[in-house]
Amino acid sequence: MNIEIDLTQNLKSKPNADQIAFGTIFTDHMFVMDYSTEKGWYDPRIVPYQPIALDPAAMIFHYGQTIFEGLKAYTTPDDRILLFRPEKNFRRLNLSADRMSIPAIDEQFALAGLQKLIEVEKEWVPKAVGNSLYIRPFIIGTEPNLSLAPSKTYQFIIILSPVGSYYKDGIQPIKIHVEYEYTRAVRGGTGFAKTAGNYAAAYKAQEKATTEGYSQVLWLDGIEKKYIEEVGSMNVFFKINGEVITPELNGSILEGITRMSIIELLKGWGITVIERRISLEELYNAANCGELEEAFGTGTAAVISPIGELNWGNRNIVINKSEIGSLSQKLYDTLTGIQTGKLEDLNGWTVEVK
Amino acid sequence: MNIEIDLTQNLKSKPNADQIAFGTIFTDHMFVMDYSTEKGWYDPRIVPYQPIALDPAAMIFHYGQTIFEGLKAYTTPDDRILLFRPEKNFRRLNLSADRMSIPAIDEQFALAGLQKLIEVEKEWVPKAVGNSLYIRPFIIGTEPNLSLAPSKTYQFIIILSPVGSYYKDGIQPIKIHVEYEYTRAVRGGTGFAKTAGNYAAAYKAQEKATTEGYSQVLWLDGIEKKYIEEVGSMNVFFKINGEVITPELNGSILEGITRMSIIELLKGWGITVIERRISLEELYNAANCGELEEAFGTGTAAVISPIGELNWGNRNIVINKSEIGSLSQKLYDTLTGIQTGKLEDLNGWTVEVK
Incomplete structure (x- = not known):
């Protein structure tokens, strides 16, 4: 045509x-x-x-x-x-x-x-x-x-x-509120699709989080309300005891292209990345034993959005002293470096517009 | 204004x-x-x-x-x-x-x-x-x-x-296919709201049902996939052993105005109506003992849509010999009679446009 x-x-x-x-x-x-x-x-x-x-x-x-x-x-x-x-x-x-x-x-x-x-x-x-x-x-x-x-x-x-730049004043780790009442998506629904209905449906929870002083919502699975799915409209990663864990694609999670690229980068660096179910309880326990080293959301807008604090009910976790972790920073620098042509694109990810 | x-x-x-x-x-x-x-x-x-x-x-x-x-x-x-x-x-x-x-x-x-x-x-x-x-x-x-x-x-x-008339050739009971793979709505989602996203999300299941020779989908709850929620884009009622049962409003079911009116009519007639969870298994057992007398969907378009057959996997229920039941017929006649001014509006439901 x-x-x-x-x-x-x-x-x-x-x-x-x-x-x-x-x-x-x-x-x-x-x-x-x-x-x-x-x-x-x-x-x-x-x-x-x-x-x-x-x-x-x-x-x-x-x-x-x-x-x-x-x-x-x-x-x-x-x-x-x-x-x-x-x-x-x-x-x-x-x-x-x-x-x-x-x-x-x-x-x-x-x-x-x-x-x-x-x-x-x-x-x-x-x-x-x-x-x-x-x-x-x-x-x-x-x-x-x-x-x-x-x-x-x-x-x-x-x-x-x-x-403009997503981070006008440098990368600021965000405070996240765990959402129990509202559900973003469920097995058999449209969570893996980028379709309008998923987004407006999330506004009520975001409004609640904002009112309570948090910048984004952490979404749990719609069935047991136990397992972590996404953060706001980003995928989410946790570095626990040297390994990186991200929720597995289960039909209700969007398959982010930044997510995919980060998994490939980490594997290329020899870091263990595991895609599996991860519960809030596991995260809490990891934080308690000092094994939760870094946490970050990933998406096209921010690329990497470090999570400094995670709150649900009376529980509160502060991650890496609310500072960006070294792995998060390295991922951010590498990915934005490749995207903007400052670093060599060893994976053949970029396409030049002639 | x-x-x-x-x-x-x-x-x-x-x-x-x-x-x-x-x-x-x-x-x-x-x-x-x-x-x-x-x-x-x-x-x-x-x-x-x-x-x-x-x-x-x-x-x-x-x-x-x-x-x-x-x-x-x-x-x-x-x-x-x-x-x-x-x-x-x-x-x-x-x-x-x-x-x-x-x-x-x-x-x-x-x-x-x-x-x-x-x-x-x-x-x-x-x-x-x-x-x-x-x-x-x-x-x-x-x-x-x-x-x-x-x-x-x-x-x-x-x-x-x-x-035009929904029933051009008289009321025909419909054949319903129970949907396991796709989910219409879940607790904490948007199921009770009449919002666009709920509808397009249902097309895949409808397509499947049509291909297999059924006219509508029966939706189960998104969590346990056990309890009945809606039929197509209608609420659903079952007459079991003289009582009428309809799924209770739980946040994932639309509160139909026809549903509401039918409950009020039935109560006015002294018929027991129970709003509660009802599982597919319970329905199957009721059918097996000959206690499932009638089943019908309700909505603005059809008012009453009798269910003649219900299928899931290898199981099949034929309800009331696939004919409209006497209660379904009476509800249809009464409600359409009130709506069109042929019957007296004892409940004050109609509003005249002057």
Whole structure:
């Protein structure tokens, strides 16, 4: 398929990414592709960034058939533009699509579309250290029909947003609140998919945590409320007695691409990484014997987010004196180094936008 | 607040509701009201039915902050227009709103807006027996922002759709497939809320059931996979040995307005109704001893949907020879009789649109 390009006549002024709030400023163009059951995916195009006009009965408004991805483009010191494992994002988009009964996209074509879009918008990729261009591919069901059935039409859209450094004042370990009342996801549900419903459903718990002075929620499994699943919208890792443990993928946990990369990095360094169930009780006991050495969340936004404190009910754990641990710091430096082209990409993870 | 009315110059032709598919034809106008954190809900208006234009970063597309309701308007034999317990729908809309961190609406004002809209569209309320005007109020988060936080702006919209009789060839008992793999909802999740994410998440299971020759899915609890929760998107009732049992509201079951009305009707008739946990095993045993007399789903669309057959794995139950039971029939006749003004409304459930 040929990608039609319709350039805008009115270029926006480019703000300093560090001075804007995350995800509020968008570039001049967007990538759009339509789907119908008769034609499949068709009419891929790059058009001026513009509102989407949908019938009020469009299924996205009623039954939640929508999925998304999030990744970043970085400027290297020698002025190249790099994407980090973008093929993994489009792979996961298709896994999410399958769960939400949304038709699959051609992953390679979607990546080609993204590359073309970034080429058009290359002036928007921030150059300042720590800044990047946030990329948001998403698919929505658009058929105007109130029947409970998968949509017969869809739009696949990619929008771009310049974003500032996540850590403007250096990495600050966060305080985490264990959530008992609300559940993020359960076996047989949609937890492993990046779909809208998972996110708004988490706001009540986040609100509670914020009110109580914590910056994120630690999610437990929906069945026994014993096992650790995620932190906020991040995967989570614990360094206990020299080994690194992260909850195993069980259908209710998102398979993070940062998670995947961290596991590969650690293994490459000869550090034991175990993907298995880990209970809050085990964590508490490890902390009590002084074996809980580091804890951190991982995700596209922060890359590594060290956990300084963990609270549930009357119990409180302070981890590594609420300072970033040396392994966390090394992982952060290595991963961001590879992403931004400052370190050699020995794993072949980056893809250059020409 | 005053409701501004902007009438269309191009009225659509009105189809025969019985000849159109559910939820595909909409009336000439819609009700719209906006929300911002500064102004609260403002600018209520009735405008020509038209597309909604949203920024591609609007939160509804990404994080699923949306809720809806479904109810119907009926024409009585003496040509009045009745709504059935509409205040309960707006009450539930606010319960859903709270779960999804959406600001509450003024329930009485929303009902007044709906009545005004139906007054404008009164020619669209079908007169043929069994037909009705389906009403879909919904709220969407509209702020263009990719941050994970509740939207600061919303739209509340009501659209109307003439719909045909659910049972064109008389009531047919349905065959139900018990779902083990997928989960609809779990304690601490969003199951009790009418929010988009719950619905698309159910398509995979429905697809499986359809493929295997069943018309709906029976959902079990997400924790033990033992207890009955809902059937498709309906509540469910079982008549066992003269008593009626329905799963108790536990946070993962939607509090249906038809469910509520059926419980009240049955109690009024002196029939024992018990809201409690009921396991599949108990149901199977009751069927084996010949004590499972009737089973039916309840909801706005079908009112009563008798269950003729229930299947899980190698087990199969045929209920009441796959015929509608006398209690199911009486409930259907009474409830539809009250809704359409053919029977006296002793409970004060109907609201006339003047």
